[in-house]
Amino acid sequence: MSVVALGESLGLLVASRIGRLELVPTMDLGFGGAESNVAIGLARLGVPTTWMGRLGDDALGRLIERQLRAEGVGVATTLDPAAPTALMLKERPAAGASSVVYYRAGSAGSRLAPEHLDLAAIGEARILHVTGITAALGEAPRAALDAAIDAAHAAGALVSFDVNHRSRLWSHAVAAPEYRAIAARADVVFAGEDEAELLTGEREPEAQARALVALGAAQAVVKLGADGALGLVDGELVRQAAFPVHAVDTVGAGDAFVAGYLAELLEGAPLAERLRTAAACGAVACTAPGDWEAAPDRAAIARLLGG
Ligand code: ADP
Secondary structure (H helix, E strand, O other), X not given: OOEXXXXXXXXXXXXXXXXXXXXXXXXXXXXXXXXXXXXXXXXXXXXXXEEEEEEEOOHHHHHHHHHHHHOOOEEEEEEEOOOOOOEEEEEOOOOXXXXXXXXXXXXOHHHOOHHHOOHXXXXXXXXXXXXXXXXXXXXXXXHHHHHHHHHHHHHOOEEEEEOOOOOOOOOHHHHHHHHHHHHHOOOEEEEEHHHHHHHHOOOOHHHHHHHHHHHOOOEEEEEOHHHOEEEEEOOEEEEEOOOOOOOOOOOOHHXXXXXXXHHHHHOOOOHHHHHHHHHHHHHHHOOOOOOOOOOOOHHHHHHHHXX
16 A cells, blocks of 8 residues: 555535525535545545545445545545534526535544554555644544654655645634644645745745754645746755646635645656646546546546646
8 A cells, every 4th residue: 555545535415506495406415525525535546545535324334435446546544433424515506606515523523532443554655645634533533643644754754734724623723733733743845825825924935945854854845826836855945836727616726636646646746746646636627527526547647747
């Protein structure tokens, strides 16, 4: 196994309206979650990947497990008989901003604890990928995240950390020191501009990357949306422009980007190449709706890069 992605995966009910009780013309059932999005992104790039987390022993949990496996992702989860799978209701309106409602507290994913980890799978991985969402879900998931990092360190695996701050889950004041502590134990840190500012207090991406490295991670990547990204490794600073695409849904771009970066890291590619593939993955992921559905395979990246 090359990568273990630890964290949440939750059901997604996407309707053309949520809120008032009324007839809605469309309703789709799917799933998503930052870490399982990254796992699918990696699998599509040909990287053997396992998603590790907790699902409820219910129809939604079994659906997610089946679909992850159908995407070529290994699943290291125990189905929790006592807690349901987390669910997110998402509105996809014809125009305007969408609303999102979560059921998370008390979900199986929120009860992830150290004893649920498959330490053998982490021991075999070359990279463990974690996000701040897992830390924000509560004390037990936070402890699981630390135990997973311990196992990765013991096995000599790299630790990849995408901050993925969710202000609804965690206030800035509580989250910032926790993220800094995780970053200090990671080898690669990914952060959006706002997240990097939250961790470092810096406002400018280059200063943010330097401050992230000063926290202890050898590699820092600041994701800048349609402005591209910036990476810093061993004092080498590389800027990567975004690839121009017709973006219809940018949700999941960051996860596809991370998958592209980690896939190239495993290949031993230099920083510029890691960022280029990552940006290509992020760009392609924007071209169709969905959280992971548009994550590219190698052929789709080649098409984008080829012109
Ligand atoms: P996140 O989804 O974590 O907030 P970003 O929005 O920064 O992350 O997106 C990650 C990467 O995806 C960016 O660094 C960029 O390379 C690519 N990307 C994001 N939005 C666009 C866009 N509109 N057009 C092209 N590429 C994009």
